[in-house]
Amino acid sequence: MTIAQSNITPELEIYICGACRPKNANPDNPERPGKDLAEQLQEAINTEHLNERFHVKIMQCMSVCSRPATVSLVAPGKFTFTVGDLDPKTATQDIITFAKLYASSEDGIPAWKDRPVSFQKGVVARTPSFGASHQRITELD
Ligand code: FES
Numbered sequence: 001m002t003i004a005q006s007n008i009t010p011e012l013e014i015y016i017c018g019a020c021r022p023k024n025a026n027p028d029n030p031e032r033p034g035k036d037l038a039e040q041l042q043e044a045i046n047t048e049h050l051n052e053r054f055h056v057k058i059m060q061c062m063s064v065c066s067r068p069a070t071v072s073l074v075a076p077g078k079f080t081f082t083v084g085d086l087d088p089k090t091a092t093q094d095i096i097t098f099a100k101l102y103a104s105s106e107d108g109i110p111a112w113k114d115r116p117v118s119f120q121k122g123v124v125a126r127t128p129s130f131g132a133s134h135q136r137i138t139e140l141d
Contacts, residue, residue: 010055011103012075014041014095018058020068034058034069037088037095044092054099064124071095077129078108085122094118107134 018035025031035058042056064070067084069091074080081102086094094116101110112120128137 008052011053012073012078012099013055013057014099015057015059015062015072015074016041017060017062017064017068017070019060020065020070023066023068033088034071037069037071037086037091040088040092041095044096048096050096050099053103054096067122067124070124073099073102073108075102075108077132078102078105079126079128079132079134081108081126082124083119083122084124086118091118 016034016038018032018038020032020034021027021029022031022033038056038058042051045051045054045056059072062070062072062082064082064084069086069088070082070084071086071091072080072082081098083098097116098110098119101114102108104110109126128134
């Protein structure tokens with residue numbers, strides 16, 4: 001399956017590591033759960049007609065190698081939200097649910113209570129965008 005991209009500017013991009021092996025797999029293991037997840041996610045996004053809002057991209061290593069599958073949501077002016085430990089068999093709808101919350105949030109930090117459990121437990125980092133100003137950020141002189 002090809003991950004299709006359009007020329008329309010999306011609300012957000014969803015990066016998935018396509019290089020991770022399953023947890024505790026040996027180095028010869030050919031499985032790539034993140035790649036499988038990306039393909040399933042793209043299919044679900046197409047089915048739900050969300051492909052103009054959410055673009056899926058595969059990235060080769062996001063430096064969270066011990067916590068596959070790993071996903072980052074990125075949007076202009078919002079915190080980048082990175083989550084690991086996503087099970088490719090069950091994560092597709094959780095990602096879509098979170099992506100909708102993320103897109104509708106002002107800063108890219110949806111309320112914890114509203115997030116799918118996998119996005120409550122698996123958070124790796126939330127990182128401000130360049131030049132961000134936010135109540136959680138303190139400027140130093
Ligand atoms: S190989 Fe997937 S984060 Fe490094």
